[in-house]
Amino acid sequence: MSHAMAVAGHEAVEARFTEAMAQGRLHHAWLLYGLKGIGKHMLAEKLAGIMVCEHHSACGRCHGCLMLAAGSHPDVYRVALIEGKRDVNIEQVREMLAFLALSTSQGERRIVILDDAERMNNQAANALLKGLEEPAAGSMLLMVCADLMRLPATIRSRCMLQQCTPLADETVRGILSLQLGDDVTPEQLTLATELAKGCPGTVHSLQDKKVAGALLSWRQLVHELAQADIGMLENWIGQFVAMVPHDLIISLLLAPVYPRLQQAGDAKGFVAAETLHQAAHACARWPADVVRSSLRAGPTLLAHVMTLRAALRSCSQSGR
Numbered sequence: 001m002s003h004a005m006a007v008a009g010h011e012a013v014e015a016r017f018t019e020a021m022a023q024g025r026l027h028h029a030w031l032l033y034g035l036k037g038i039g040k041h042m043l044a045e046k047l048a049g050i051m052v053c054e055h056h057s058a059c060g061r062c063h064g065c066l067m068l069a070a071g072s073h074p075d076v077y078r079v080a081l082i083e084g085k086r087d088v089n090i091e092q093v094r095e096m097l098a099f100l101a102l103s104t105s106q107g108e109r110r111i112v113i114l115d116d117a118e119r120m121n122n123q124a125a126n127a128l129l130k131g132l133e134e135p136a137a138g139s140m141l142l143m144v145c146a147d148l149m150r151l152p153a154t155i156r157s158r159c160m161l162q163q164c165t166p167l168a169d170e171t172v173r174g175i176l177s178l179q180l181g182d183d184v185t186p187e188q189l190t191l192a193t194e195l196a197k198g199c200p201g202t203v204h205s206l207q208d209k210k211v212a213g214a215l216l217s218w219r220q221l222v223h224e225l226a227q228a229d230i231g232m233l234e235n236w237i238g239q240f241v242a243m244v245p246h247d248l249i250i251s252l253l254l255a256p257v258y259p260r261l262q263q264a265g266d267a268k269g270f271v272a273a274e275t276l277h278q279a280a281h282a283c284a285r286w287p288a289d290v291v292r293s294s295l296r297a298g299p300t301l302l303a304h305v306m307t308l309r310a311a312l313r314s315c316s317q318s319g320r
């Protein structure tokens with residue numbers, strides 16, 4: 001995948017970075033924040049690319065760009081949450097600061113990409129804070145953060161904050177058609193774009209054609225949930241609940257319900273609307289509840305779907 005495509009949608013941040021660099025007033029710590037799955041990490045890689053590229057354009061072809069892409073550029077160091085670990089820890093931050101401190105002589109440059117910045121524990125954040133107060137000349141910290149408010153204010157205030165916003169559907173569709181490969185059907189691509197809601201990184205699971213197929217049949221099944229066949233709902237859940245990401249199941253389940261919630265607010269249908277609201281809320285909470293309380297996913301989902309179905313039925317009765 002080319003860099004240009006990978007960071008589609010964040011051109012404004014890129015332009016600010018390039019301009020600041022050209023004017024020699026590049027802040028030493030940039031903090032890229034925004035929802036999961038919108039390409040913040042790829043953007044950080046691209047900004048690092050702009051710095052190490054011989055043409056300052058992340059061309060993707062020069063020696064600097066090729067080394068960066070291979071993960072072997074000597075000026076670039078990457079830190080992220082290690083899989084299976086709870087936090088980004090102080091040792092990781094210390095190693096990173098030691099790397100940045102190498103850039104003391106004129107013209108030397110050290111770049112760190114710190115992913116999952118919101119996962120730093122207190123110790124790690126305190127260590128980083130010291131580094132931010134006394135930056136080494138030529139050091140550049142590119143931080144990526146999915147939850148800005150989990151970072152201490154003292155860190156936020158020492159960084160150049162750059163918000164990354166969800167992408168336009170058109171852009172998402174372009175990115176996903178590359179990610180999902182040549183054999184993706186237009187129907188699957190439309191579904192993936194719809195589910196991504198501007199964050200293409202959240203629908204990786206649709207690369208698995210079985211997951212994509214299951215979601216398409218689920219969407220059809222719950223489109224008119226009030227009329228849906230209970231046996232088919234039960235079958236689908238039994239067959240696919242272990243394979244399909246739970247948040248995507250709920251996203252499709254509730255998509256047709258939200259407009260109903262808005263319509264159902266009239267006085268006559270108040271009780272029914274309230275019941276529907278509660279049923280929808282319970283569904284929305286289900287993916288987290290399963291994890292938090294180690295619930296059995298299949299039976300609990302089926303129970304929520306049945307409650308929602310009954311609420312939808314009574315809503316359409318009291319509504320007319």
Ligand SMILES: [Zn+2]
Pocket residue numbers: 052053054055056057058059060061062063064065
């Ligand atoms: Zn280049």
